[in-house]
Amino acid sequence: MLSGKKFATLPWLLxxxxxIPFVGLATVILLSVPGWQAVAFQAFLYYSAVILSFLGGVHWGVAMSIDHEGSHHFTSRMVVAMAPSLLAWPALMLSPRFALLALMTGFLLIRLYEAQSDSVERLPPWYTSLRTLLTVVVVISHLSILALLTLT
Known part of the structure; x- marks a missing residue:
């Protein structure tokens, strides 16, 4: 097992x-009857929007805890912290395909932001590998549903 600095058990487990909701709901959407698909699709979109907004909250907390108010890092991180919510909420009002695309794009953009050296320096060492794995699974879940919508 990796050292405590590179692997934090509780964050990884959580x-x-x-x-589970991403993979489980995508599976229901892909394999279930239309009635259940519709319910699962709405639940998937709402969960995706909530989690994307949560990721913004992570950066709000980092800015408050590490960066100094008025600094470039503080200002840019606070703006980035608000962006996921401002993308996720209106995405829920879009057509199904555009909602999925908007949310998936949000996950990719926040991950790209976190991968910048400026972010890596301010986040725990275990965060990068965890977020990469989570983002890959979340994007695959979105893509699988998009593929189904495209085929139907």
């Missing part, structure tokens, strides 16, 4: 548990 992160993996947070994938």
């Amino acid at each position: 992160g993996i548990a947070g994938l």
Whole structure:
């Protein structure tokens, strides 16, 4: 097992548990009857929007805890912290395909932001690998539903 600096058990367990609704609901959408598909699709979109907004909250907390108010890092991180919510909420009002695309794009953009050296320096060492794994699974879940919508 990796050292405590590179692997934090509780965040990893909670992160993996947070994938259950993404994978479970995508599976229901892909394999179930239309009535259940519709319910699962709405639940998937809402959960996706909530989790994307949560990721913004992570960066709000980092800005408040590490960066100094008025600094470039503080200002840019606070703006980035608000962006996921401002993307996720209106995405819920879009057509199904555009909602999925908007939310998936939000997950990819926040992950790209977190991968910048400026972010890596301010986040725990275990965060990068955890977020990469979570983002891959979340994006695959969105893509699988998009594929189904495209085929039908």
